[in-house]
Amino acid sequence: MAGGPAAGGGASSSTFAGIRHWLLLPSWLVIGFFLLLPVLLMLVYSFLTKDFRGGVIWEFSLAAYDQFIFDRGLFGDEPPTIEWIYIQIFWRSIWQALLATILCLVIGFPTAYFIATRPQNTRMLWLFLITVPYWVNLLIRTVSMKFLIRDNGPLNEWFLAAGLLDSPIRMINTDFAVQLGLFYSYLPFMVLPIYASVERYNFALSEAAADLYADRWTALRLVVIPAVSPGIIAGCILVFVPSLGAFLAPDLLGGAKNFMIGSLIEEQFKGNAGNWPFGAAASMILLTMVLIVLMIYARQQARGEREGR
């Protein structure tokens, strides 16, 4: 009798634990099916042999990774030398993604700060204006961007009409065009998290800094930016990661010579000319890099929490 309630409590809490597992099952199924399974599939494919008609032959091989790193000549019988092409493509992609992230940050931070400091009732309008283009498909947006900046497109015509240019400048198929495309594609991913941070920021801290003789820039650098840094970091990751794997902007705006990882991978799965294991291997390498970035971020976040931010 005395042990009854306690035993009952124990039983019911374990029942709840059981129910909780069942309730979480749909989420686990979705994550497993749509997230882990495809990645696992990629991992497996990257270790298979390529079929010349596209697809794979179920035979274990390290050829895809080997091809990524080494050059063994046309028939694969020469002594291996380092293959620079793919490393260069990766390097260029990282560089472009970094540049796009910086561009988004430089434009996105003031924008987010501006919106967050508007009166409550106009903020939603500004956010709406920022996000409105994103209701249109990315492909369509990128194509219209291509239309805008082509040699005899509206942008060049305006510049010519305004007398700013003597002859059209070449924008399409340049790094500039890729940057523009990436910037346009991912700006809201920078603005929204920073906006959320700045909105929660206690502006009394800025007043305290000014009260303690800090000028505006110093206050921004020493007080505002550290306080909203979680939003800045989140924004940078949200722009950097998809920029790294982007293929629409590089393909449509950058042309062939601005080959980036995304395009490289996409090529491998297109038609019969592709190489599935190689595409899968490149994807795995990309994924590994992204995971490293995220892990560094998680580390930093954990340290920040320990320090009581």
Next chain:
Amino acid sequence: MPETDVNVSAARSDSPDAAPQSRAAVAIKAVRKVFGLPPAQVTALSSVSFDIADNEFFTLLGPSGCGKTTLLRLIAGFEQPTDGEILLFGEHLEGLPPNKRPVNTVFQQYALFPHMSIRDNIGFGLKMLGVDKSEIAQRTKRMLELIQMESFGDRRPSQLSGGQQQRVALARALAPSPKVLLLDEPLSALDLKLRQAMRVELKQLQQETGITFVFVTHDQEEALTMSDRIAVMSAGELQQVGSAKDIYEAPRNRFVADFIGETNFLDVTVEEVSGSQALCRFGPARLTCSTAGPTTAGSAGHVSIRPERLSLTRPSNDDDLVGTLERLIYLGTDTQHLVRLDDGTEITVRAQNAHDSSLDIAVGEKAALKIDTGAARLLVD
């Protein structure tokens, strides 16, 4: 702007104190502050003027929303006056941004920098003034000692209790040795015990450092116990400026008399005025009052009498102030007597419970009110 540099350097303690003592530390001249645009305007301050002397512990006292914080923010430079001007040691502050004013603020909600250690928080002002590192370290250490938190230097604000954060906010504002320290209800978030301890500490600190304190509170006890002088405010207007004693014993108007402590009001008619004295009539009774301002014979007015300046006797004369004793409330050290006058006015009389005092008037009996000399005050309105 050369004078701005002078102002900033004046905030350092190593510069000689050049301000003549005769000049007011802060002079508020006809300052008005209106928020918002015409259809929805709020007048937070309507033409306020007063001076705060150097080395003074000056308190702004008033109910919530009366404009105390607004006044502090105007002095600190976070807001600009709509009209009027503010002078700091004789210098005009107009157009000078907060970071160029040699005043520091202890904010109502502390506003400590969350990502900095306590040490960096306290050293922030000195760092901004360009003081060199070793001196910052030394001054910060001294500040930590002052607030008795030597071992907390490496912590973050979120790892401190409310009271500790309050001390750090104080130390941070004091570290650059400002000429004027503005404190916005710094004790309001503390529990009673800590608040009482901090009152003593703050007052002591002010006396030791000689810094002019402008202290905002809506707690009258806090104001009375700490201040050299108090400015009582209500609805954006200054009601009275004076020492605690002045304000308590010689209130200027109904608001001040009512807001500070307890009091009784009588609606009287002025019969005779001579100098700062007036003879007033209340029914058949006559009272001699000190006047708070100009008045004329025949006008109506209000008289304030503190409960502890009244006593009860048996009625003997016709012109006594007479009422019925309705209730006794025992309060430990005191007993409160509630007396209903013949015209319905309720009067509170407070008597100390000394062992030899025994009132022989029972509840329900008639009693006469005896007023201490100088205790009746004829108010301005």
